[in-house]
Amino acid sequence: MIRALGLMSGTSLDGIDVAVIATDGAADVMPGPARSFAYSDDDRALLRAALAAAEGLPADPATRAARPGVLSEAEARVTLRHAEAVRDFLAAESIDPASIDVIGFHGQTVIHRPDAHFTVQIGDGAALARETGRPVAFDFRAADVAAGGQGAPLVPIYHSALVKAAGFDEAVVVVNVGGVANLTYVDDGPPIAFDTGPGNALIDDMMFSRAGEKMDIGGTTAAEGKIDFTALAEMLAHPYFALPPPKSLDRNAFSSSRVANLPLPDAVATLTALTAHSIVRGIDLLPKEPKLVVLSGGGVHNLTLRWQLMQLLPCGLVTADRLGWSADAMEAQAFAYLAVRRLKNLPITFPTTTGVAQPLEGGRLLIA
Structure with a gap:
C-alpha cells in the first residue's frame, strides 16, 4: 500500500482540502485524516482576478504554460498556500513528512476549454516538490485534453x-x-x-x-x-x-x-x-x-x-x-488516489468518462 496526500482547490474558491489515504491504486483504499484550509479574502480576490485574466488567454495548447500579468502572481500564491497547507496539515495530524510517498496536486483551474484542447491549472508542481520535499504528481488534465478528451471529470x-x-x-x-x-x-x-x-x-x-x-x-x-x-x-x-x-x-x-x-x-x-x-x-x-x-x-x-x-x-x-465516506474530503482523496496511479503508470481517464479514445495515463511526476 502506498501512502499518498491529496490536495484539492476547487472552482468554488473557498480554500484547500487536504487528505491522506493508503491505497494500491486499485480496489484497496484506506482513508486517513483530512482537513480544510480556507483562502483569505485577499487570496480569493487574487484568484477572481486570475479567472478574469484567463478568459483573455488565447486557446493555444502551445502557450498553456504562459502566466501573463496577474496569473503569475496567482500561481505563486496558490503554490505557497498549498505548501503551507501541507506543512500545517502534517503538523496538526502528527504525520512524519517522510511517510508520505507522493502528493497529488490538482492546482487551481482558471480556464477549461476542452473543445479547443486547452485547459490551465495554475500551481507550480516543481516548487511544491521543493517546498515539501516529497514527490508531486500534478497537471492531471493536460494529456487527456491533448488527446481529444474532455479532461474532466477526473474523480x-x-x-x-x-x-x-x-x-x-x-x-x-x-x-x-x-x-x-x-x-x-x-x-x-x-x-x-x-x-x-x-x-x-x-x-x-x-x-x-x-x-x-x-x-x-x-x-x-x-x-x-x-x-x-x-x-x-x-x-x-x-x-x-x-x-x-x-x-x-x-x-x-x-x-x-x-x-x-x-x-x-x-x-x-x-x-x-x-x-x-x-x-x-x-x-x-x-x-x-x-x-x-x-x-x-x-x-x-x-x-x-x-x-x-x-x-x-x-x-x-x-x-x-x-x-462512511467523506463528502468534504472526497476530491482531495481522489487526487491522492490519482497520484498513486501516476506512480504505477495506470490510466486515470477513459472513453466513458472523458471521451478519450482509449484509457490514458495522466499527470506529471516530479521528484523532490
Missing part, C-alpha cells in the same frame, strides 16, 4: 473504487457538487461520468457580488426566496444540457445574468434550482435509473439544494458521510 475512477468496495449490486450514482457539478455512474461496466452543469459557482458568485458573502451558508438565502420558474426554464434551455456525455464545463460557462435583477433570495433560489434540475437531467441521460444517488462536495451543506434533489430524483439520496 470517477476513485468513485468507482469506493462504490465497488462498498459491495453495491445495483447501479449507483455519485454526484459531486463543487463549483461545477459532476456525476459518476457505476454499474457492471466501466464508469460513465460527465459534468452535469453549474454547481456552487453561480450561487457563490451571486452571494459575493450582492451580499459580500462567500457562499449561501446552509442554503438559507435560497430557502427564503421563491424560484422564478420562467428564468429557470430559460436557463435550462442551454444547449449543454441536451448534449450526450462525455462532456465537461468551464466554471464560467454559464451566466447568472437572467436572475441578476431579482431580489437576492429569489435569485439564489433560482440558481440553486438550476443546479438541482441540471443534476437530474444528467441522470436522465444514463443507461438506466440508479438505485441510489450519493451526494458529495461542498453542495452537501446546502440544505435547500438537498431538499430540492430529494423532491426531483427518481431514487434515494444519501450523503457520502452516511456511507
Whole structure:
C-alpha cells in the first residue's frame, strides 16, 4: 500500500482540502485524516482576478504554460498556500513528512476549454516538490485534453473504487457538487461520468457580488426566496444540457445574468434550482435509473439544494458521510488516489468518462 496526500482547490474558491489515504491504486483504499484550509479574502480576490485574466488567454495548447500579468502572481500564491497547507496539515495530524510517498496536486483551474484542447491549472508542481520535499504528481488534465478528451471529470475512477468496495449490486450514482457539478455512474461496466452543469459557482458568485458573502451558508438565502420558474426554464434551455456525455464545463460557462435583477433570495433560489434540475437531467441521460444517488462536495451543506434533489430524483439520496465516506474530503482523496496511479503508470481517464479514445495515463511526476 502506498501512502499518498491529496490536495484539492476547487472552482468554488473557498480554500484547500487536504487528505491522506493508503491505497494500491486499485480496489484497496484506506482513508486517513483530512482537513480544510480556507483562502483569505485577499487570496480569493487574487484568484477572481486570475479567472478574469484567463478568459483573455488565447486557446493555444502551445502557450498553456504562459502566466501573463496577474496569473503569475496567482500561481505563486496558490503554490505557497498549498505548501503551507501541507506543512500545517502534517503538523496538526502528527504525520512524519517522510511517510508520505507522493502528493497529488490538482492546482487551481482558471480556464477549461476542452473543445479547443486547452485547459490551465495554475500551481507550480516543481516548487511544491521543493517546498515539501516529497514527490508531486500534478497537471492531471493536460494529456487527456491533448488527446481529444474532455479532461474532466477526473474523480470517477476513485468513485468507482469506493462504490465497488462498498459491495453495491445495483447501479449507483455519485454526484459531486463543487463549483461545477459532476456525476459518476457505476454499474457492471466501466464508469460513465460527465459534468452535469453549474454547481456552487453561480450561487457563490451571486452571494459575493450582492451580499459580500462567500457562499449561501446552509442554503438559507435560497430557502427564503421563491424560484422564478420562467428564468429557470430559460436557463435550462442551454444547449449543454441536451448534449450526450462525455462532456465537461468551464466554471464560467454559464451566466447568472437572467436572475441578476431579482431580489437576492429569489435569485439564489433560482440558481440553486438550476443546479438541482441540471443534476437530474444528467441522470436522465444514463443507461438506466440508479438505485441510489450519493451526494458529495461542498453542495452537501446546502440544505435547500438537498431538499430540492430529494423532491426531483427518481431514487434515494444519501450523503457520502452516511456511507462512511467523506463528502468534504472526497476530491482531495481522489487526487491522492490519482497520484498513486501516476506512480504505477495506470490510466486515470477513459472513453466513458472523458471521451478519450482509449484509457490514458495522466499527470506529471516530479521528484523532490
